[in-house]
Each structure stands twice: as structure tokens, then as C-alpha cells.
Amino acid sequence: MAPTTHATPTHTALSTAEKAFELLTCEPAPLMFDARPVPGLPDRPLPLDELRTLLLGEHHSSDTTDVLWRQLAHHAREWGPAWVVGAIGVALPALTHLAARISRGSRRHADDVDSEVLAGFLDALRTADLAPPRLWLRLCWAAWRAAVAVVKVDDGEELPPDLATGSRTPRMPYGHPDLLLGRAAAAGLITPDTAELISATRFGDALIEHLAGEQGVTAPALRMRRRRAEHLVAAAVSRGDLSGPIPSGYRAQALTMAVEPSGGGAPRRENRKEPRRASSAR
Numbered sequence: 001m002a003p004t005t006h007a008t009p010t011h012t013a014l015s016t017a018e019k020a021f022e023l024l025t026c027e028p029a030p031l032m033f034d035a036r037p038v039p040g041l042p043d044r045p046l047p048l049d050e051l052r053t054l055l056l057g058e059h060h061s062s063d064t065t066d067v068l069w070r071q072l073a074h075h076a077r078e079w080g081p082a083w084v085v086g087a088i089g090v091a092l093p094a095l096t097h098l099a100a101r102i103s104r105g106s107r108r109h110a111d112d113v114d115s116e117v118l119a120g121f122l123d124a125l126r127t128a129d130l131a132p133p134r135l136w137l138r139l140c141w142a143a144w145r146a147a148v149a150v151v152k153v154d155d156g157e158e159l160p161p162d163l164a165t166g167s168r169t170p171r172m173p174y175g176h177p178d179l180l181l182g183r184a185a186a187a188g189l190i191t192p193d194t195a196e197l198i199s200a201t202r203f204g205d206a207l208i209e210h211l212a213g214e215q216g217v218t219a220p221a222l223r224m225r226r227r228r229a230e231h232l233v234a235a236a237v238s239r240g241d242l243s244g245p246i247p248s249g250y251r252a253q254a255l256t257m258a259v260e261p262s263g264g265g266a267p268r269r270e271n272r273k274e275p276r277r278a279s280s281a282r
Contacts, residue, residue: 012114014096021089024082025049031086038071040064052090062134062206069135076125087125088118095121095143101179102147112150120146133214134200141196144182181233183242190229197226198233 024031025048033051035041040060041051060068072090075083088095099117103110124142128135181195190198200206208226212219236242 012111013118014092014099014114017085017088017118018092020085021048021092024085024089031082033072033086038064038067041068048086048090052093055090056093065136066133069139070130073125073128073130073135084122084125088122091121091139094140098140098144099147102144102151106151109151113147116147116150117143120144133210134196134206137196137200141182141192144179145186145192148179148182148186180237180242184233184236187236187242189232189236189241194225194229197222198229201226 030047030049032045033048035046035051036043041054041064046054055068072083072087076087095117099110099114102117103113106113121139121143123146124139128138128142132138181190181199184190185192185195197211200211201208208222209219212222215222233242
């Protein structure tokens with residue numbers, strides 16, 4: 001008997017968006033993106049499917065990515081539905097990868113995750129402030145937050161019928177580090193801004209000196225903030241707090257654990273300040 005495999009649905013929100021993008025970019029009149037104002041891209045108009053292939057095949061600086069997505073978002077807002085589909089189509093490889101990461105541990109939510117990834121990205125594409133840097137990262141975070149809520153709301157409501165009794169090894173956090181940071185932010189362990197700081201500087205190409213200048217703080221202060229947050233996340237992973245459903249009231253418990261030393265006595269000055277930072281760094 002052949003092994004059972006997970007069948008990917010024929011029609012999901014993301015696959016439908018891909019079909020629409022294919023129609024939009026087919027000959028004889030594919031939708032064209034003027035790449036000339038974007039530093040680092042070819043100095044000519046590009047069909048959107050060629051633009052997407054170019055972005056997948058080459059690494060581009062954060063400046064190039066920001067200018068590119070500001071222009072795409074502007075077109076989506078001002079130039080009609082075709083450009084909404086076009087911008088989504090350029091983002092689809094990343095959105096598809098993101099949806100697969102989120103739904104990996106909860107296959108029954110795959111369709112809903114696809115829909116919410118698309119809806120979250122689309123909402124941010126229409127409403128996000130285009131002026132601040134790291135626009136692409138902010139669009140992706142919006143898509144992630146919308147989609148992970150689907151899994152989080154229902155997570156743990158149903159147990160598999162063959163669940164063994166007794167103790168077992170906790171399920172480890174799944175997926176890309178960005179997903180782990182997102183769970184930490186959703187639990188209230190760190191703020192969304194701090195999660196974005198870690199993601200942009202550890203996994204992206206943002207320089208902490210540039211971010212410090214944008215925020216009006218010193219680079220050492222921002223590094224300290226990042227280091228404290230990373231210590232909190234690492235400790236939570238070690239305890240298994242970020243695997244499985246996040247208990248209600250975890251935020252207060254997490255902040256208490258952040259200020260209490262493990263061996264008793266007075267809390268250290270560095271950790272004593274963390275709850276105040278977590279509530280104000282918005």
C-alpha cells in the first residue's frame with residue numbers, strides 16, 4: 001500500500017493569486033514595472049514576472065528593497081486593482097513560504113493560513129506607512145501576525161485520537177527564527193518592535209547603527225536592548241514556553257521571570273529595567 005501523503009489543495013487564496021498574476025504578466029501585454037528609479041535594478045521597465053525572478057535570484061540592499069516596495073505599494077494604492085494583483089504576485093514566493101512555515105504544525109488550518117497571510121499582507125500594502133525603512137519586513141510581519149492568529153486561536157482545542165498518556169518531550173518551536181520571534185512577541189515576552197529589531201539585524205541586512213540613528217538612541221543602547229530580549233527568548237525556548245499553545249496570563253509570568261534571579265536575592269539592575277522597556281517600546 002502506498003504511503004499516505006498530504007495533498008495540497010488545488011485552490012487556495014495564494015494559488016488563486018498566482019493564477020491571476022500569471023494572467024497579468026502573460027504576452028502580448030504584460031504589466032510593466034519601471035525599474036529605472038530603483039537603485040540596483042536594471043535601468044529599464046521590467047515585466048512583473050521578470051522582476052520577481054530577478055528578486056529571487058539576486059540579493060539586494062535594504063535601500064533597493066525599500067524603494068522598490070514603496071513604488072509597488074504606491075502603484076497598488078493609486079493605479080487600480082491590476083497593480084494590487086501585481087504587487088501581491090511579486091511577494092507570492094515569500095508569502096507562500098511563510099504560509100507553509102506557519103501551517104506546518106497544523107495542516108488542518110492550511111487553507112485559512114493561506115487566506116490570512118494574503119489578507120494581512122494586502123491590508124498592510126494598503127495602509128502601512130511607506131516612509132519608515134524596512135517596508136518589506138513590515139509587510140511580511142503583518143502577513144505573519146494575521147496568519148498565526150488562525151493557528152493560535154484553535155491551537156490545542158483538539159487532541160489527536162492516538163495521543164499517548166503520561167509524560168512526553170515537549171514539542172519544540174517550529175519554523176524560521178522569525179516565527180519564533182513572532183511567538184515570543186505574541187506571548188508578550190518581547191515587544192513586536194524588539195522582535196523586528198532582532199530579525200532585521202540578525203537575519204536581515206540592517207545595521208544597528210542605522211536603526212539607532214533612526215530611533216534617536218545610541219548603538220550600544222540598542223545592542224543592550226537586543227541582547228536582553230535575546231536572553232529572554234533563549235530562556236523561554238529552554239523552558240519550552242514557546243512550543244505549543246501559549247497559556248493565558250503568560251505575559252505577566254514572563255515579565256516576572258525576567259526580573260527574578262534564579263538563585264534568590266535582589267534582582268540584577270539589567271533585568272529590573274526590562275519590563276519597563278517592554279511596555280514602552282512601541
